[in-house]
Amino acid sequence: MLLLSNLPFKTQKSMPSGSDNRGTGLLLQAGFIRMTLAGAYNYTTLGLKTLRNIENIVREEMDAIGSSEILMTALGARENWEKTERWDTVDILFKLPSAEGREYALNPTHEEVVTPLIGEFIQSYKDLENCSVYQIQNKFRNEKRAKSGLLRGREFLMKDMYSFHRTQEELDAYFEVAHSAYDRVFERLGLSDSTHYTFASGGDFSKYSYEFQTEVGIGEDEIFICTKCDQAHNKEIIDENHFVCAECAHTECEKKIVSEVANIFKLGSRFSDAFGLKYQDADGQTKNIVMGCYGIGISRLMGLIAEKFADEKWLIWPENVAPFWYEIIVIGDHLEVAKTLAKKLESEWKSVLIDDRNTGFGQKAGDADLFGIPNRIILSDKTIEKGGYELKKRTESEGIIVSM
């Protein structure tokens, strides 16, 4: 349990300016985040707990498909970015002058790190039977403008996974496994119904790349959904005047404004070739390796979940994501009772925030509204007279009295 009196952070009466989306605005107002510079946010304690909950859901689903967690460097070697011919072509690449008179990259993505890293460990076809690694780590993009709060950052938290395969068929099979894991992530985050698996323009080695685009009423992307088979298409791959579904050839579609939350790519041998990754097959032949990559924007998801589930006034977190499952508002001299109740709830794996501050009910109830914790408990002389504590879901207007 956490005692709110222990936190130095505060809510604000009104939504601060500085973000063009409501989710980020509400997070600022609730004191979950604060800006260092445009596109780079600090997470206070409640914000960090929320971020970690999203991160852990993603982690569990990547672990479940047998990918191994690692942690790579934010610094990148210029030579490696030159080997892939991306040093001069990736326009959002931060280039960092160093004291030894060189330049490093500040990685916006990690093909240039993971490919030589895994290359050190691969010799034979046996080493590629199940070769997938992921990390959850800060990325950097040298954006000219960064006005969208958590949705478009100069510094942001990503999960990026990379898989290495002997054949296109093995890549294709793993790609579907990863796709299913992503579906489970969005299910657990409460975003299944609003997230569309979308065909987008491909890289060098496949016709399409695949995006997960979420409807939250805002976004930088437009998708076109076939009214017959529901397949979504990014604007960039269709002719708006003559829509033809890439899946079923139907010609009617619905247009939606969406936000990208994840993407998965078949990279083919674009990067493995650049670093000379090969393996020896069972018959002794040297062969190429093909790769897949799979990203999810963790901090971006936090901003979008804030945006999507907020009511007309305040944040409302889904229970899986909320910084705490319960908030107990204590009025009067009942802190010890509150702690006993919190311990009981925690024994059922429900996390608890106790508002034990020396302030009035109005302030506590107002802050609880801003925090958006899904289940609120009030413990006061009045509720104890009525027979226990008052329990109210954040999405309901009336509470019920529950006996201790």
Next chain:
Amino acid sequence: MLLLSNLPFKTQKSMPSGSDNRGTGLLLQAGFIRMTLAGAYNYTTLGLKTLRNIENIVREEMDAIGSSEILMTALGARENWEKTERWDTVDILFKLPSAEGREYALNPTHEEVVTPLIGEFIQSYKDLENCSVYQIQNKFRNEKRAKSGLLRGREFLMKDMYSFHRTQEELDAYFEVAHSAYDRVFERLGLSDSTHYTFASGGDFSKYSYEFQTEVGIGEDEIFICTKCDQAHNKEIIDENHFVCAECAHTECEKKIVSEVANIFKLGSRFSDAFGLKYQDADGQTKNIVMGCYGIGISRLMGLIAEKFADEKWLIWPENVAPFWYEIIVIGDHLEVAKTLAKKLESEWKSVLIDDRNTGFGQKAGDADLFGIPNRIILSDKTIEKGGYELKKRTESEGIIVSM
């Protein structure tokens, strides 16, 4: 439990070059880490688990003294570094040119972020009753040379805590609380006996700063320990020809080569003044705020623990730090039995690695030696014949048979 067959990493027969210390060399050989560039290391799965264990011990002890975890940005605003007059004076500060034609700092420490951040939430003396925050986050130093592996990084993991106080007395009191928390960290990491609380040269606002210096046989620092009262002094604050103990005025001392693992500073109002942090006292007067800061090098600790506990050949992790508490080597068709045993051990909160690879005993035993996991279990036809599994501590030469 983790199945070793699932990991794409491998050990190496001999220690690779590229590090001037044995700890980092052994970590490279065991496949726990890999370099991106000098001073920037990737953590593979076993390396990351080790790092996280150290991190969690530090986290628990900071939580235990009521500090609140937050997460700050790696990017820093140049204006803030100019406000503290450190933009031009901190020689290891990375300066990052941005697309908007400005420069950002890549933070090596976070006074320039945390001071204005906390400043937003402080008005009254009540807000300073218990105001301490910490983060566990990557830091960057623009080092001319970086040859010491995990011990001196361009990118490295730190815990940094900052406290804010109304008076020097309150700062002094919290400083001792933090000092005790640090002692508990080093106790749990198995470094108590070899870590010296050392007087070092102060900042602007106190006579000394305080370092935690660990004896592991290597290091960049020299300390002088009073033979009477045991107080350690950094070389920089004494006259080597005329030693006088700063604590008891004794004049005999012992010299040791050590490595710095942590430091704690009283910052006074150096940073709070730079950002105009003030509070209103109970009597309505506006007063200055004083600060303390408290660092621990997490990735550096991993390198030093590797160095300290290794025997003449290989890594040996203390149980609290080890990537796994147990490693089960399975020989023959006993994987299901191994999994049952692992579940039993995990129900006692002991983590388990199972070597289920399709290789011989020699390879498995050799890799287990390299990994340095403190408790090894062998499960084979032979041990089952003898009545169960063989259990051997990494530090012992003979195992014992334990019945299932």
